[in-house]
Amino acid sequence: MLKKEQNELLTQTGPGTPMGELFRRYWLPALLASELPEPDCPPVRLHLLSEKMIAFRDSSGCLGAIDEFCAHRGVSLWFGRNEENGIRCPYHGWKYDVSGQCTEVPSEPVESGYCDRIKLKSYPLVERGGVIWVYMGPKDQQPPLPEWEFATVPTSQSFMSKRLQECNWLQAMEGGIDSSHVSFLHSGALDRDPLFKGAKGNQYNLNDLKPVFDVQSTEGGLYVGARRNAEEGRYYWRITPWIMPCFTMVPPRGDHPIHGHFWVPIDDHNNWAWSFDYHPTRDLSREERQAMEDGQGIHVKYVPGTFRPLQNKDNDYLMDRDAQKARISYSGIEGIAMQDASLQESMGPIQDRTRENLVGTDNGIIMARQRLMKAAKALMEKGELPPGRMPEAQRVRSVAIVLPRGEPFTEAAKDALRAEPGKKHASV
Ligand code: FES
Numbered sequence: 001m002l003k004k005e006q007n008e009l010l011t012q013t014g015p016g017t018p019m020g021e022l023f024r025r026y027w028l029p030a031l032l033a034s035e036l037p038e039p040d041c042p043p044v045r046l047h048l049l050s051e052k053m054i055a056f057r058d059s060s061g062c063l064g065a066i067d068e069f070c071a072h073r074g075v076s077l078w079f080g081r082n083e084e085n086g087i088r089c090p091y092h093g094w095k096y097d098v099s100g101q102c103t104e105v106p107s108e109p110v111e112s113g114y115c116d117r118i119k120l121k122s123y124p125l126v127e128r129g130g131v132i133w134v135y136m137g138p139k140d141q142q143p144p145l146p147e148w149e150f151a152t153v154p155t156s157q158s159f160m161s162k163r164l165q166e167c168n169w170l171q172a173m174e175g176g177i178d179s180s181h182v183s184f185l186h187s188g189a190l191d192r193d194p195l196f197k198g199a200k201g202n203q204y205n206l207n208d209l210k211p212v213f214d215v216q217s218t219e220g221g222l223y224v225g226a227r228r229n230a231e232e233g234r235y236y237w238r239i240t241p242w243i244m245p246c247f248t249m250v251p252p253r254g255d256h257p258i259h260g261h262f263w264v265p266i267d268d269h270n271n272w273a274w275s276f277d278y279h280p281t282r283d284l285s286r287e288e289r290q291a292m293e294d295g296q297g298i299h300v301k302y303v304p305g306t307f308r309p310l311q312n313k314d315n316d317y318l319m320d321r322d323a324q325k326a327r328i329s330y331s332g333i334e335g336i337a338m339q340d341a342s343l344q345e346s347m348g349p350i351q352d353r354t355r356e357n358l359v360g361t362d363n364g365i366i367m368a369r370q371r372l373m374k375a376a377k378a379l380m381e382k383g384e385l386p387p388g389r390m391p392e393a394q395r396v397r398s399v400a401i402v403l404p405r406g407e408p409f410t411e412a413a414k415d416a417l418r419a420e421p422g423k424k425h426a427s428v
């Protein structure tokens, strides 16, 4: 349970808030590279951390995110003309480059230098691994480029998607840390989904509904270990790395690709749930890629032309009571991602954590909240930069492994938890 002030601290990410400042010290996934495919393509609205921007790729291929609204009289530059290395407001023709600098005010004499004095807020964007990343913090505190394994393997080995989730980022992310719900909510999917089925580990998951959690702090966040009974004298461990502030990786199943998420706040009531899949040592097969594109595994189908899931709160996520009764799916909702999102959105835009009752399987969540609050305060009060910004902390993998009882997973799975190019992933 949290105090009201603690819940507010963790869930508010607008400019100037402690968590907002924390988020502004990391490279965050902003757009799919395919949203800005070529020079002078249409600009895209980018709403993150309660700020409204537009992102565009100029005639030379350079990327930038600038304030959405024209400095003249506030028109949205989403309507702008992306031409000749800048975006031109269609109202009176003012023009801005990717750094937000105004380069032309057609109504004023060039000699007046008027446009030199006009500059919109801007943030750097970089493309890496099929994702366009944004850094929204102070220039002198910009960390090295992101080194998550999914973003560094060849794109033939990875697949990325994002979906709108209509609730605060924290309750979405907490679902990614709490792997105890898998044996319930996702039980039907483990048998059927092409990106999950057939793994030996699934049986351990379904046979032991009382996982014991062992959560260990790491430099960049946590390893959340969930232990279930396996054969005599052995445990099946599912280990989820959480790296600050909002990255989690789901433990793998058999030779299926590994996957994970980022939950990036749009504003305090909405977030982007990013889902990535990759295989560390081989290309994704045509069937796997097709299944991902079709919205299986952790991906979804969309309302055409948007990133809003086709199953959403306006249609009760197409809940099927018969499927619920027949246990075809535990909640009656189809698909792993929407099973999660439906329940997380049902908590309301911001879960009231003053009224919750936590149990042992929530230890990962409790520790993540503590780490976040501590880091946000240290940044605000002492200017201390938060953990998880450096490549070393980002080179992690999730693990599904069977170990002899009595062996601590932090030792026995130490090597498996490190991402290294070409190394096979540890997965049962
Ligand atoms: S409002 Fe943009 S040029 Fe006038």
Ligand SMILES: [Fe+2]
Pocket: 175, 181, 182, 185, 186, 336, 340
């Ligand atoms: Fe889930």
